[in-house]
Amino acid sequence: MINLNIKDTFNKELPADPILENSRRQVEKACFSYVHPKRTSKPELLHVSPEMIENLGLSKEDSQSDIFLKIFTGNTLLPNTKPYAMCYGGHQFGNWAGQLGDGRAINLAEVTHKNKRWALQLKGAGATPYSRTADGFAVLRSSIREYLCSEAMYYLGVPTTRALSLALSGDQVLRDVLYNGNPEYEKGAIVCRVAPSFLRFGNYEILAARQDFSTLKILVDYTVKHFFPHLGEPSKETYLAFFSEVSQRTLDMIIHWQRVGFVHGVMNTDNMSILGLTIDYGPYGWLEGFDYGWTPNTTDRQHKRYRYGNQPNIGLWNLYKLANALYPLIEETDGLEAILDEYKTGFEVKFLEMMRSKLGLLIKDDSDVALIKDLENNLLLTETDMTIFFRKLSDFNNEKASEGIKVVKDAFYISEEITEDIQQKWNTWFEKYAERLSREEVTSEERKEKMNLVNPKYVLRNYMAQLAIDDADKGNYKLIDDLFQLLKNPYNEQPEHEKWFAKRPDWARHKVGCSMLSCSS
Structure with a gap:
């Protein structure tokens, strides 16, 4: 058996949905619902992150075991654990969408190792009470993109969730990639993603929207206790300090996005981490041609709400919604508004600092x-x-x-x-x-060295991910590892990989998966 140091807190300290039936429904006065992953027909492990294996206190031998495969494809539960899906709401494309929740993500457990906490979450492991009309599964296409990108972002120095493993489920999943009425079956897949917590702005928004202020306080106090303990015991001042730190972490994350030319594509409030981590890798993309108006998301094609140049503004808009959710615990607007104003002025200062670094100006x-x-x-x-x-x-x-x-x-x-x-x-x-x-x-050599520490040579361009996806659809998974290794050293020259330091090829300009992407996964 795999020996993980399991220290669950979320499903032990927060109110649970009393209904155990896995049926689509509105879940009230609860932060999560218990749910089991769905067994798969023929699981196959495609890739494991050695660094995340080590972070969890496991060995390479552990990751090659049959029990590892079963656990991280949802076919076996870790001993003495109770998997669950989180309840949250969110503003989607500027409009309140009500309850959303983990529709295709199931949290297995929380693990501690070397004084760090990691939540293990399977994406694509089956339906939950929050799946609405969806099936809770994920396809290989989107799973490869999430697996590679979350790890690539980490090595770029961007705050992000991580990925532990990528596996085939052995099942076929029906998806309409372009939302044009032509669904097709694709290979099903499961990613185990990892983060200190997967809490989002929407976890707090749903409780405030329902005026469930007692549960809201329990959740905020839990969040501060485990992830912002330096802020002290619960109080109005603590809650303001909490919001201030979330605001600054969000800003820092977005400044990093702008630095490397990353466009998230779906900055809904349910996709905003309370820890300031890049979360939910869907229709993302890196700028090919420099363009403030570019968005990779087909759903956002008309209004371009989440375009590259608007990401800092959307970060602020989302923080306003979080401020509204926290207001019932603070009951005064001056402190919240001052923090939001700090975000505005902070962006100007930090953006200038970031651009100076890209230009080698000290x-x-x-x-x-x-x-x-x-x-x-x-x-x-x-x-x-x-x-x-x-x-x-x-x-x-x-x-x-x-x-x-x-x-x-x-x-x-x-x-x-x-x-x-x-x-x-x-x-x-x-x-x-x-x-x-x-x-x-500084000398030219010193400037070059400093510039090359902030201006990556290699990023996960969409066409690169698509090549790996095309190969994987044919049963060839080598390119997944090739790109994984390349992107672990994005600032290094790596002359043996020079072919990836190139502009997007013409064939990829309008190809599905290389220019625009949908949320279909």
Whole structure:
């Protein structure tokens, strides 16, 4: 038997749904419902994260055992555990959606190892009381994307949930990928994802919306006790400090998203972690061409609410909704509004700091705001790959400003679009950038080293994930591991993997899964 140090708290300290029947329903005055994963017909383990195995206190041999496969595909329960699905609500695309909950996620247990707490959650292991009209399963396509991306984000330095394992269920799952009335059967899969907690803004919102303030207080006190213990005992001041820290963690997470060009795609309040972690990897994507208006989500195609340039604003909007949910425990608006104002001013400060780091600027200078704005305007003149541009920029020699555009030329998708006018605008910018760099007190080599620590060379572009998915559909899972290994060192040169340091290929520009994605999984 696998020896995990199980220390469950969520399903022991919080109110449970008294109904044990696994039927779709409204669950009130409870934070979760007990539910068992559905047994699968022929489970097969495709990949395991060695780092997460170690974080849980397990060994490589443990991960290769039959019992590991059974537990992390939902076919066997860990001893003395009671799996459950969490109850939460949420604002979806700006509108209150009421109860949502873990419709295809089942929490197995909480584990502690080396003074760290990890919640183990199976995604795609069957229906729960919160599944509504869905089946609770997940397909291999979306499971590969979540498994690879959550680990890739971790190594990029972005706050995120993690992934332990990826497995086939052996069952077929019916999905309508494009929501166009043409469903097809796909391979079913299960991801075991891991985080200190999967609590979301929506866990608190649903209780406030139902005016169940007693349960709301129990949940907030539980959250502070286990995840913000440094804030002290429950009080109005503690709740304000709690909201302030959640606000700052959310801001830090989104600044990281903007830094690496990541677009979440579905920033509904039920997809916002109370710990400031990137959670729920659905129709996400990395910017190919730099574009503030880009969203990877087909559902968001018309209004582009969750576009790249709007993510900081949506973070603030979601925090307003969390503030409304916490208000019954605080009963005054001044403190909450002050924290929300801090988010606004904090974004301006942290965004500027982040952009300075991407440009290799260590000394603060009043001219930096204009320099950055001019850069953003230039990046929009023609389709320019964000990842390649900033990585190549570290090779710029400020004593050869006139050659700047040559340094970054590989980032331009269509070189013929670089007209004389566009070239002149770039030349002007590089001259200003060179003059600004001349006032820095570091060598070109030192600047390059620092820039390459914040500007990744490799990110999980959608076409890369799609190639792994296409291979996996044919029974070839090697590319999953190849990409997993590549993305563990996103800031390193890795010359043996240079083929992945390239612009999105033309075949992927409009291919399903490479440009736009749906929430279908």
